[in-house]
Each structure stands twice: as C-alpha cells, then as structure tokens.
Amino acid sequence: MSPAEHVRVGIVGPGFWADTMYLPAFANHPNATVVAICGRDEARTQAFAAEHGIPHYFADYEAMYASGLIDAVVIVTGNKTHYDMTMKALDVGLHVLCEKPLAMNVAEANAMAQKAEATGLKCLVPFTYRFMPAERYLKQLIDSGYIGKPYNLNMRYYTGYARQGDYMWRFDLEEAGAGAVGDIGSHFMYLSYWYYGEIESVMCQLSHHIERDPRPDGNNDYVRADDGAMILLQFKNGAQGVIVASAVLYEDTPFGQTHHKEFHGSEGTLYTFNDWDTIQEVKGARVGEGMIKPLPIPDEIWGGVRCDTVHNTYRDVFREQDYMARGWINDILHDTPSSPSFADAAYIQRVIAACQLSAKEDRRVMLDEI
Numbered sequence: 001m002s003p004a005e006h007v008r009v010g011i012v013g014p015g016f017w018a019d020t021m022y023l024p025a026f027a028n029h030p031n032a033t034v035v036a037i038c039g040r041d042e043a044r045t046q047a048f049a050a051e052h053g054i055p056h057y058f059a060d061y062e063a064m065y066a067s068g069l070i071d072a073v074v075i076v077t078g079n080k081t082h083y084d085m086t087m088k089a090l091d092v093g094l095h096v097l098c099e100k101p102l103a104m105n106v107a108e109a110n111a112m113a114q115k116a117e118a119t120g121l122k123c124l125v126p127f128t129y130r131f132m133p134a135e136r137y138l139k140q141l142i143d144s145g146y147i148g149k150p151y152n153l154n155m156r157y158y159t160g161y162a163r164q165g166d167y168m169w170r171f172d173l174e175e176a177g178a179g180a181v182g183d184i185g186s187h188f189m190y191l192s193y194w195y196y197g198e199i200e201s202v203m204c205q206l207s208h209h210i211e212r213d214p215r216p217d218g219n220n221d222y223v224r225a226d227d228g229a230m231i232l233l234q235f236k237n238g239a240q241g242v243i244v245a246s247a248v249l250y251e252d253t254p255f256g257q258t259h260h261k262e263f264h265g266s267e268g269t270l271y272t273f274n275d276w277d278t279i280q281e282v283k284g285a286r287v288g289e290g291m292i293k294p295l296p297i298p299d300e301i302w303g304g305v306r307c308d309t310v311h312n313t314y315r316d317v318f319r320e321q322d323y324m325a326r327g328w329i330n331d332i333l334h335d336t337p338s339s340p341s342f343a344d345a346a347y348i349q350r351v352i353a354a355c356q357l358s359a360k361e362d363r364r365v366m367l368d369e370i
Helices: 016-027 042-052 061-066 079-091 106-119 133-143 185-196 310-320 325-334 342-361
Strands: 007-012 032-038 056-058 072-075 095-098 150-159 199-207 228-235 240-246 257-265 268-274 280-286
Touching: 007 016, 007 061, 007 325, 016 032, 016 042, 016 310, 016 325, 032 042, 032 061, 042 056, 056 061, 061 079, 072 079, 072 325, 079 095, 079 106, 095 325, 106 342, 133 185, 133 257, 133 268, 133 280, 150 185, 185 199, 185 228, 185 240, 185 342, 199 342, 228 342
Parallel strands: 007 032, 007 072, 032 056, 072 095, 150 240
Antiparallel strands: 150 257, 199 228, 228 240, 257 268, 268 280
C-alpha cells in the first residue's frame, strides 16, 4: 500500500467524545483534516459541523463512505453499530479507527480483525490508557525485568458514572453486548494482556447492584447488563491476576474515578496510583534494595506534556503527541502497523466473552473454549 500524503478523515458520531478526543487531535496534526461528520439527527449533525468548521455533514454513513471525500473514518458510536459500520468502511477501502469494545460478540470481532488483515488497511482500537505516561513507564519497567518473573497483578478501576439508575445504553445488553465488564473492564484486560502476555483462563463474577430505568420509549423488557466485574486471570506464563472494574463505586475525587495497579514478581514490586486529579505516580522496590520508593517517570516518557493535573497530561498526550488517533494518522501516512490492532481487540473480545460465560455458569473458563 502506497503511503498517503494527507489524510481526509470522516467521523461517525457527533458528540462529546468526538469533540473532546478526536477533533483536537486531528486539528493539531499537520497532515490530517476532518472533512466530514455523520450522525442520525441531521439537524444536530449540521449544527455540530458548523460549530467545528467541518465542511460536509451526512445523516447516512454509507453516503459519507461513498462520497469520495474521505480516506479514513473514526467510528464513535454505540457498540451495536461497530460491525456494520466497520465492515462497510473496509469494503470501500477506508482506514478505520473504531471505539472499544470492538464488537457485540466474538464472531463479529474476529470477522472485523480478519478483514482488516486481509485488506491491509490501518485499523486501530483506542485502548486509551496504554498511551498515558505512567502506563508506558510501567511497560518499560516490566519488560526490562524490574519485577523479574511475573507472579501476579492486581488492577482496580473504580468509577461511579452509573450509580443513579437512569437508562444508559451501555447497560442494555441488546445495545452494548456487555456492561461494565466490556465498557471499562476491557481497558484493564487489554493492559494486563499488554503487560503480562496471553491469558489462559478466567473466572468472573458480575454485579447488578443498581436498578435501571426503562428505555426512553418506556420499554422495560430488556436485559440489564452488569454494572461491575471481579475477574481472576490465569496467564500462560504462570502469573495470576485480579481485575476489579465497577461503574457504581463512589470515589471522593473531582472526577469520581481512581485507578490502582500492583505488580509482583520474583525480583520486585511495582505500584501505580492515578486519582484523575493531581496524582499519577509509580512506585517500586527490587529485592534487596529496601522499601517501596517513588520511581519518577522519566522526562523522555513525559515528552514535554503537562503533569500538574492528570487531565492536562491526558489532553496533551492525545492532542499534541503522536499517540492513538495521531499515531493512526502517521500509520496511514507512513504505511506502518497500527496498535492496538483489531486483532488485539478481538482477543480482548474473547476475554470479555469468557468472563460472561464464567459468570453465567459459575466456573473457570479456558480462553481456548471461546
């Protein structure tokens, strides 16, 4: 595939995430331009396009794909739409960035990954946290042998965005395919896979703590998805892990969210804590070197981004540095592989499915079963 010189981007899904994450990232890239936006509500989409200076708007994504205006598409829509929107984009030769989780089920995710591979188009799934400085530093430390042979990990994602019980499509199984286990759990599943390698088996309990309202049309006859997950992981390298991911836990921080990660191995220990306010720290100790101590994130990993608040770091990483969406543009420009790939996301879809099966049948599920 010949490298591109400039990438014309279309976005499906005008809304907060397109506005917050993708438009600023592309606006700051010298070789990318958002030229089209698509949404179901034509008036709202037209207003969004006018507000952001996007020259073309559509109410039909297939019409946008066929317009000849775009080289690549970002899909920022509900999980139920990912498969059709992605497969049709690949059919007409568009590069694709599709939000996570990749699909509603493993069959869809596998088909998407296989087609991405067959076409050679650049396809990326934004497991966002991988690109944050602390996570990149942890990866560097683990890969360099800081903890030696991995023994276990403990990762906890606490947030409370689903505490109120109002209807949210993310907790409607027919619309989302999975609840918190896929929505936020997939982020830490991916990180655990990135840090420790392939997963052999899972055991999982899913929670349904909060009663959910009917759908906006009054229909109350839908299956409520989980609002939290507790997952035991067995890795192929012998390590074990625990992931706790809940959307109904109160955290007394400005953003109402905290991340906790701990890694132990034959030679040492690593800890990281992110309060999504002002703390994003890494600590550790190696055997024989004394107590747990701060491990300052190196300047080359910060790369000049602001570190006064976590959200300023987050903004700078994704809007100014060549990670995730901007990295995907560079992959298109230079014909380099995109990561996390659709294959990575299809693997995580298997882990999500294994968790759901484990919870349903109250047993350990081997990933090879999925």
